[in-house]
Structure formats: C-alpha cells, structure tokens
Amino acid sequence: MKRASSLALSPDNRAWLEDIEVTIAAAVSIDEVMVTLPDGSPRCVAVAELSAAPKSVPAEIQRSPDLATISEADWQLVTQRSAVVRRLSELPSKNAEEVRKAAKSLNISAALMYRLLARWRNSGGMATTLLPKRSGPMSGTVSRISPALDAIIESAIKDKWLTRQQETMEAVIREVNIRCRHAKLQPPSPTTVRARIAAHGAHAALKARRGPKAARATYEPLTGHFPATCWPLQVMQIDHTLVDATVVDQVHRRPIGRPWLTIAIDIHTRMVAGFLLSLEPPQATSVALCLAHAVLPKEEWLSRWKIEARWPVWGKPDTIHVDNGKEFHSEALSRGCQQHGITLDFRPVARPQYGGHIERLIGTMMGEVHLLPGTTFSNIKEKGDYDSERRACMTFDEMQEWMTRGLDVYHNRLHSGVGMPPLAAWKNGILGTVEAPGRGLPPRIADPERFLIDFLPLERRAVSRNGIQLYHIDYYSDVLRPLIKDGHRYVVRYDPRDLSRVWLLSKDNEYYALPYRARHRPPVSLWEHKMIVRMLQEQGRREVDADAIFNQLEKMRDVVTEAAARTKKARRQAERIRQGRRSTARPSPTALETPSDSQEPLPPARPFEVEFW
Numbered sequence: 038m039k040r041a042s043s044l045a046l047s048p049d050n051r052a053w054l055e056d057i058e059v060t061i062a063a064a065v066s067i068d069e070v071m072v073t074l075p076d077g078s079p080r081c082v083a084v085a086e087l088s089a090a091p092k093s094v095p096a097e098i099q100r101s102p103d104l105a106t107i108s109e110a111d112w113q114l115v116t117q118r119s120a121v122v123r124r125l126s127e128l129p130s131k132n133a134e135e136v137r138k139a140a141k142s143l144n145i146s147a148a149l150m151y152r153l154l155a156r157w158r159n160s161g162g163m164a165t166t167l168l169p170k171r172s173g174p175m176s177g178t179v180s181r182i183s184p185a186l187d188a189i190i191e192s193a194i195k196d197k198w199l200t201r202q203q204e205t206m207e208a209v210i211r212e213v214n215i216r217c218r219h220a221k222l223q224p225p226s227p228t229t230v231r232a233r234i235a236a237h238g239a240h241a242a243l244k245a246r247r248g249p250k251a252a253r254a255t256y257e258p259l260t261g262h263f264p265a266t267c268w269p270l271q272v273m274q275i276d277h278t279l280v281d282a283t284v285v286d287q288v289h290r291r292p293i294g295r296p297w298l299t300i301a302i303d304i305h306t307r308m309v310a311g312f313l314l315s316l317e318p319p320q321a322t323s324v325a326l327c328l329a330h331a332v333l334p335k336e337e338w339l340s341r342w343k344i345e346a347r348w349p350v351w352g353k354p355d356t357i358h359v360d361n362g363k364e365f366h367s368e369a370l371s372r373g374c375q376q377h378g379i380t381l382d383f384r385p386v387a388r389p390q391y392g393g394h395i396e397r398l399i400g401t402m403m404g405e406v407h408l409l410p411g412t413t414f415s416n417i418k419e420k421g422d423y424d425s426e427r428r429a430c431m432t433f434d435e436m437q438e439w440m441t442r443g444l445d446v447y448h449n450r451l452h453s454g455v456g457m458p459p460l461a462a463w464k465n466g467i468l469g470t471v472e473a474p475g476r477g478l479p480p481r482i483a484d485p486e487r488f489l490i491d492f493l494p495l496e497r498r499a500v501s502r503n504g505i506q507l508y509h510i511d512y513y514s515d516v517l518r519p520l521i522k523d524g525h526r527y528v529v530r531y532d533p534r535d536l537s538r539v540w541l542l543s544k545d546n547e548y549y550a551l552p553y554r555a556r557h558r559p560p561v562s563l564w565e566h567k568m569i570v571r572m573l574q575e576q577g578r579r580e581v582d583a584d585a586i587f588n589q590l591e592k593m594r595d596v597v598t599e600a601a602a603r604t605k606k607a608r609r610q611a612e613r614i615r616q617g618r619r620s621t622a623r624p625s626p627t628a629l630e631t632p633s634d635s636q637e638p639l640p641p642a643r644p645f646e647v648e649f650w
Contacts, residue, residue: 043161046070046478052087054080059087064478067464068349084349085336089483110235110374117168118143119378122157123355125150125262155580161480162378163351184524186225189216190233198234199245206231266305268476272382273310273354275301275327277319277362279642283429284436286608292429293609296436299327302398303350304358306462307452309398309444310350311335314437316613317564321367321535325492328357328373333485339572342438346445350463352479356380369530373492430564433612490540490548491532497540504554505529505541508566510583511554533563534617558587565590 044052050061052072059072061079068084107115125131125139131154133147140150156166181189193212197204210230216226220553234242242487244252268274286293297319300312311331313323330338335348357374359365361383431439448460455462469475482488498505500520504513507529520543522525528542537560540548569589573581594614 043163043480043483044087045158045161045480046084046087052089052321053083054086056091058091063182064468067467067478068347070478079140084478084481087336102614105166107168108330113238114169115164115167115374118153119164122167123154123162123378124167125154126157140264141207148579153367157378161482161545164375164378171354182225182229183222185220186217186222187225189213189220190225190230193230194234194237198563199242201246201248203246206234209234218457253635262638267307268350269303270354270476270479271310272356272358272510273301273331274304275299275324275331275365276360277323280314280436282431282436284431284433287430287432287434289431289608290430291608293433293612297323298440299323300398300437301327301331302355303463305457306466307398307459308448308463309459310354312440312444313439314433314608316616317435317534319362319364321364321369321492321494324364324367324370325489329485329489330542333482334490339441342441344438344441344445346442347460348382348445348448349460353377353379353482358382360384367494369492369494372495377488377489406623433616487548490530493530493532493540495530497526499524499526499527501599506509507531507539507587508536508563508572508626509581510536512551513554514549514551516543516549517541517551531563535560536563536566539560556585558583560617561590562614565593567595 046052046061046064048061052059052061054072057074059074059082062071062073062079064073065081069081070087071079072079072087081448101360119132120316121139121143125135128135136150136154137147140147143150145153153167158165160166162293170187176405190213191218197209197212198206210227213230213417214224240252257361260278277297280298282295283292283295285291293316296311297315297317299315299319303309303310311327311333313327313330315322315323316327332351334351339346339348357379358451359381364370365381366607373379427594449458451457452462457465465473465475467475467478496507500523502521503511504517505527525544529539529544531539532549537548537558538552541551542548566586569586570581572593573585573589578585
C-alpha cells in the first residue's frame, strides 16, 4: 500500500486512526483535530494518534528521487516551478485566472499547473514532485551509454571544461573523440557531449573556470533587510554555541568538558522548534539532527524524559536562516533543503543584526546556565576564582532534561517581543484570530528516518562482489546481488556518529540499510575512525584495512576505559562513544533512552528572562 510522504492535516484530507480511515474536518487546537468517522459521526482526536496509513498494514512510503541523481538542468526547472507553485499554494483563494497567470509564467498549460499544485500539496511541499514526467529512465539516474564511454566524457569535461584554461565546448568534443579512438570506442554525438556539459550546471562551471569570487558575484542573491514574517514556520533560524557549563560523565561523575548546543527558533512566534546537545563540535550532522528535531513531533521526546508539557511544534519551515559557518554550506544540507522545498538563506557577512533573534535567545539561555553548578560563566572576570570543574555535577543527559524543562517554562511566559507567551503566539499563528487567519496545522512527516537520511553526508560507490566499501569498511546485504558490477555508481549516505550501517539509494529511489559485511564488528564513529587511521599511519603502516582498524579500535577503547578515571580527555571520549551509540540506536533522531537516576538532584527549571527580541 502506497502512502504519502507526509500527513496533511488541513480539512478534507484523509488520515488513519489506528485501522479506521477518517476525514479531517477542522483543527480544534494546536495539537487536536476534529475528524469524521466512516459512519459520519465526528470525533476529536490528538494529532499524535493519526497516521498516513493503517497501523496493521505495512505501507510503503511514496519515494521521491534523491537530488543527488537529478541533473542540473532538471533542478533549475524544479526551482523555477517550486517558486511559482509555492506562491500559488499560499493564496487564500485560487481562481482560474490566478492559475492561468501562474501557468503562463512557467509556459505550461493550466491543466498541468493544477496537477503540479496537487502534487505539491499531497507531498507536503517536496520539490522533486515537480520534476517533468518523461518516458524512459529519469534524468540523472540511468545513463543510455556504456560505462566506459561515460567515463571518457566525464574525464574530458573535468580536464578540459572545468579548468581555469577555459577551453571551448568544441575543444572538449575533440578531446572526447581522441580518447574514444584510443579506446577503440564509437565517439558520442556532439549533442550528447554538450548535454553532459550542461548537466554540470552554469554555476559549477563558472566557479571552476573563473573562480569562486566570479561565481558568487554572478549567482548569489543580493540580500537586504531581514525578511518580515506573517505566520509560523515562515523563517527558522539555526545557530550553535558552546554551553557555559561543564558536564560530568555518567560512570565516574567527573568533569568531561563543555557540550555544544545547536538550536532552532521560529522567528514569527519565538517558539524554540528544536535543539541538539552534543559533545561533537558543530558539523553538518549537527545541523541535520537539530533540524530533524525541529521538524518532527515532540511527543516521544517529552515522554522519554517523563516531562508533562506541550511542545506542539512540527512541520517543515519555508526558510532556514543561518550564518556562514562551513557546516551550513555542506552539500548534504543544501540538497536536503532542496529536496524538501526549504529555502536556505545565509546571513550577510559582517551583518550580525541579521541573526539577532537567535543570538539573543542563546544569550538568555546561557544566562540561566550561569545559575547551574559547574558554570564557566561568559568571561574570566565573571568567573573569578569559581572552580567550575570541581562544582560540576550534571551529566550530559541531565543537562538535556534541564534544558527541555526550561524551554517549557520559556514557552509559557510573557515574551515582550511578540506581546504574549510564545506558545500563545504559535496557537494564534496556526489557528488564526478574529483579526487574521492562521496558516493551519502543518503536515507531519510520515517517515522520520527518511527525512533524516535526506540530510546525511553522501558518497558515490559502485557495487562489487564484496558489496560496497566506505572508509575502508565493507558493507553488504542480499539486496545488492542484482547490482553487482552493473557499472553504476550509487549514492550512499552515512551517519558520522555510527558507521555500523549505511544507506544505499537504489535506482527505484528506495534507500536500503546496509550493515557491516562482518557483522560481529562493533559500531565505530567517524571521529574514532580518523583517529585510528592517523595512529596506524604514524606507526608506519602504508595500507590500512578494516581488520587493522577494528583491532586498533578495541585496543584504543580499552585504553580509554582504563584512563577514564584519571583524565578528562579520556572521559570525554568515552562519553562521546556512549552518546553516539545511543543516538543512532533508533530510527527517530529524537528517541533517546530514559536517563538513569542521578546522584545529584536536578536544579529547578528557572524561567528564561525574556528581553525584546
């Protein structure tokens, strides 16, 4: 049974209540809807009780193509269409004239415009649903020429076109013909070579041929003032900070250092949409996990921490506003946002006022952290002779729980920036008021794991008889049998926190989880892997293989365990390993284990003092 990639909660949409198909009638509150049962009777249900398919019947999520398999030309068309379709979908009333104008701007028929609008709505705003329907293989997925010829064309483009020499297209075509003659292959037509050059995209070509500065000057938008917002989820800001407090390890309850906080805030309502506390420095995966926490429902998160609170924030934002850190410029984040119809907006350089909302929130939160035992304060003058490490007593888990409880207090206190508590502002923005209509309950993601995978780092690999290899490790599953030596390089995504499994994207746009080929081996994180490879190279090994890596891993972890009672660095490494195992043990990125009982009572969650931001 096929089901949509998201659960739409607007009136007249279908949903499932256990195994009963119901129709959404109206939103009752920010986390409840009125539904109509098959016999016509109404019932008020919690949004968390609804799903996109019956619970007793295995359902296959409708799969959209991964953007890594789509040509630049097709993506430019999708970008153009999504801008028009999004504007049209946001109109309170759409008459035939509005649809006709939108269709004319895209040079398509009104009938196709209606179909695109329906696809956009049914998918919850997935950009790839706007791809043109073509007969035969989808663009970018299956090449019609042989792998050998394909490799010759790509190498010629790399050597002749994507260089500062700025060779002409005709020079590239001649080079392809020469290499084909040497390989005793029939040369492709000039049209094929030109099409392959075009598939690399004008932006990438200009960057390679004339440099990044010329590409930025030509293609990056000129930013003005920070955009005003009219409804929730229109703009979400994400940023990182090093928490001004030391945490202790779970075993010895001794200091392991300061964790990093990645947090997302909804600009219109000032609701905190999600956060991530991590011992890892900011990276692309931190952004992906924070975004997943922001977009997905919070019921499971609150339940696992045994917190009775309302945090009814879910749904994909229209725009994510970030600074210019390299983790925000990753290919994984860019493609994930494109796939899900999210605009990625960068703060202008040297214009800190554009990030004022989230930086003030971070400042307010760190002010509360300064009241915790083990705080490092913001500067040496404030700290004085306070011994942060000696007074530290909160574990990593306890810090997460404390922050979640503190956010509940913040959401329910008067916020001078919006003139009401953020939770009340969220309710008004979703359900509407007498003065202004609301945006309605946003769709809920039907497949949380697939959403997170769409934002994970990726590589491309061919399938051999041993499966695929990534970071010197072999991965295999029987689903790979038909793909062995088929000449195709597949998209493979991985979670840097746990390399014990990766996900391969098949030609039918389905992700398959691949475990280690040697399944007895323990999970390993990417940071551990890099440390081990460096250690092996320092020992004089020229070649590194999986056996050497896992033998060294076992020795390294034994050393860390023995040293944990003596050094802070070892305790931090041990806690990073523990957090990596726990965080990747379940599909949902927000599903953490219930924290163990602590030796020290949690400090009360004091309300965040709110200033005008």
